[in-house]
Amino acid sequence: MSASTIKQSAEYQHKRHSMRSALFALVSIFTFGAVHLLLSKVTVGSESVKPYLLLRTAGIPKQGDYVTFPFSHPMIHTRAEFWVKFLACNEGQLLERSNDQFFCDGKYFADARLHSKKGELLPQFSYDGQIPEGMAFVLGDGQNSFDSRHFGLVSNKQMVVNRPIL
Template identity: 30%
Template sequence: MWKSKKGIITAAVLVVSLVFLHFILTHLSFSATDSVGYHLFYISKNFKKIKKHDYVLFPIHETNIKEIQNELKKFKTIILVKQVACVPGDRLTVKGRKFYCNGQYLCTAKIRALDGEKINHFKFNGVVPNGYVFVLGKDVNSYDSRYFGFVPIKEVMAVAYPIL
């Protein structure tokens, strides 16, 4: 009888462990960079509307920045986590290298990448079009909409809630 109880307990521990592992793999995301100020996120793929200040996960497939091109060669697609700074209907203004949303200062684009390469920034003045968001990281070295422009909402994979 003890052997059968031990087998049941072992099976139960295995099932609980598998459920926990499944939860971690499908609901948690880890960001290795300091780009957004957090590293661990709870992921929700069930979102109806993306709002300003939401953190979102989305893929990038190409870039003109060599540092990131090297990563894309390895992985083909990189998933980024960024915070939504401007949503459809907001007015995005770029003055020189400074970005504003509805007149509120957001950030300044860099002139050079970390490796010294000259980089171009996104240029736009107008209303954020329907179906797109402008996203930013919190770090000065964040690779975000300052450099690649709007993110199509249809490409947003999940909304991320910061944990740590």
């Protein structure tokens, strides 16, 4: 073998190795992204909120965000460990209930729901004042959502912000 043939073979092997490394890197990045997306999505299996698929994102929950949080209530017989709701009024904001209507910082955002679909009386939450630090008022988008209008303020310390996908 001549010196030029050996040099060409070495260059070919180096290019081939570089191509394999680049392909491996691209496949790894794609796989990591796909796994991250699958593990960070939230599927909503009820009429509680309109978006069916949400993506967990980083950030401090603020008014208008969809949030997930750990919650249970004796009136709800579900295995759901995390609830998905819309953050309607957050800590430091003024929450008022007047004539079965709720207001946040003076802006109307929801009516009280007095009865369940079966006609049963629902528990009612009434509050007038600044929402304490670490607490929030959450709503579902669905007409029959069981939310803060019934169970009151919830902790915002373990809330995760979600962005609607579908």
